Amino acid sequence: MSEPMYREWILETIDSLRSRKARPDLDRICRMVRRRHGSEAERTCAELDKLIREQTVLKVNYKGSVSYRNAAKVHRRSRKRDDRATRRSPTEDADPWDVSNGDSGGALGLVDREETADPEDEVPVSMETDSTIEEEEEVEGADEDGHEGSSPGGVDAVKGGSGDTHPQSAPCSPSSTVSDRPPTIKTSRRSSSLPPSSPPALRQKECVSDTAFCPAEDGLSEMERNTGPEGNLKTVAQPSGTCPWVQERTIEDEMKTEDSGFTSDQLVPDCADESREGSERKSQALSFPFECAQYTEMNVASYVMAQDNVKNGQKNGQVSAKMDTTRQNLLFWSVADVASYFTIAGFPEQALAFRTQEIDGKSLLLMQRSDVLTGLSIRLGPALKIYERHVKVLQRTHFLDEEDGL
C-alpha cells in the first residue's frame, strides 16, 4: 500500500500537471514531487507503482506515450463500450464501480470510464505485454473457475506494495518508461491480438492495468514469483477489476452458479441491495441466524460453520461444527466463498472487489487494515466496516482458534 503522503503528493502532482496542460508522465511526476517534497524519483516511482496497483492512479498510453491519471478525476465519456460489452442493470450502470475506490466518487470506478475513455488513443499500457492477454483470457475464463485460481498471490501482489518492496518499480527510471514506448506499439498491439469488435479485444484496448507500471519486468517479476506457473498474472487481479463489464458478468455469473451449493441469490440478506429475490431461498438454504445489519462475530462464526456445512454436504442443522473446523475452512475458502461472505454480510458491491482482487480465505487472513481500506479500492465507509466487523473478526477468530488448537 502506498503511503498516504505519497498518495497525496502524486495525485496532487498529476492534477497539477493536468491543470497546466502538461502530460502527467513519469518524468514530470517524479520531478515535480522531488521539487515540491524532496522525494527521490525512485521512491516516487515506487509509490506511484503502488498507487497504480491500488488503482488510485491509472496508467494509460495516450497518443503514444505514457500518461498517468488521477483515477478519482477521470470522468469523461460514458460507457458506450460498457453498453456494448455487457449490458448492465440500470443500477450498475449508474455506478459501475462504486464497488471501488471511495475517493471522491469512486476513483476506481473511473477506471472503467477511463478505459472507455479513449478507445482510439488511450490505451492501457499493460496491453503491451503478452501477459496482459493472458490476463484477458483469464478474465474470461473466470466464469468457469474464477474462484478456483484463487491464489494468495493476488493479495500478495497487492500487499507487495505495502510490504515494501517493489524495487522493480524503481528500475523504471523516470525517462525510461516513457521513452521506451514507441508510439507504434498500440497499433501493433491492437492488430496483433483480436478483432476490434470482439469483447476481449475491447477489453484489451480499454483495460488499464496497473501491472504495467514498470514495463515488463515489473509485471512479471514479483507477482509472478508470487503466483506460480499457472497463476501468473491472473493474481494481479486488477485487470479484471478495471474491466467492470467483464468482471461483473463474471461475478454475477459465478455468483449464480456458486459451487458451494448456494448462490448469492440464496445468500444475500434482505438488507443487501442486490439479488433480493433470492433472500427467501437463502434462508432455506442456510437458515442464517443473522441480520446483516447486526453482523457480529457470532454471525461470522455461524457463517463460517454454515459454509463449512454446505461444503461438506452436511445438513443445516449441524451447525455445531467445531471452531477447529471453522479455522480450517477459512483457510479453504475460495475466492467465491469470500465474495459470497461479504455479499451476505451486506456488502455485495464490495464483495466484487474482493472477487476482483482474488481474495480467498488465506488471503483474507493476511489482509491488513490498509489493504482493505485502500487495496481493494472500495469506499472508505464500507471498507472500514468490512475491516472492523469482518476481516478483523475473522482473523481474530481464526488465529485465536489456532492458538487454542496448539
Add this chain to the structure above:
DNA sequence: CTCTGCGCACGTC
C-alpha cells in the same frame, strides 16, 4: 534552465 500558463488542435461523446 526549469517551471508555469495557455492557445490551439485533435479526438470523443
Add this chain to the structure above:
DNA sequence: GACGTGCGCAGAG
C-alpha cells in the same frame, strides 16, 4: 458544441 488531453510556445523566476 462540450469536454478531455497534451503539444508547443512564451514568459517568469
